[in-house]
Amino acid sequence: MNNITRTFAASMLAITLQAGVTAHAAQPETPAQIAAAATLDGNYVVTADGVRLYYKDWGPKDGPVVTFSHGWPLSSDSWESQMIFLADQGYRV
Structure with a gap:
């Protein structure tokens, strides 16, 4: 492959990648769209693609929210x- 072909291929790849990034950035998901894509099932949130995520919801419903998340080997x-x-201090966790 000569230098002109290599430069042309690299340019086309960069343009294609930038177009994909721009298209994705142009359509951000709003909280309403995210909520519409998920449903509640007991103590699980079920995503649009069927994944069930367990959650705990403790404390007053109007308290400041603190979110905890664990990694793979924990629960x-x-x-x-x-x-x-x-x-107990008034936070919703």
């Missing part, structure tokens, strides 16, 4: 003592 129980403390 929601790993945050339990912090969640109890903050819920």
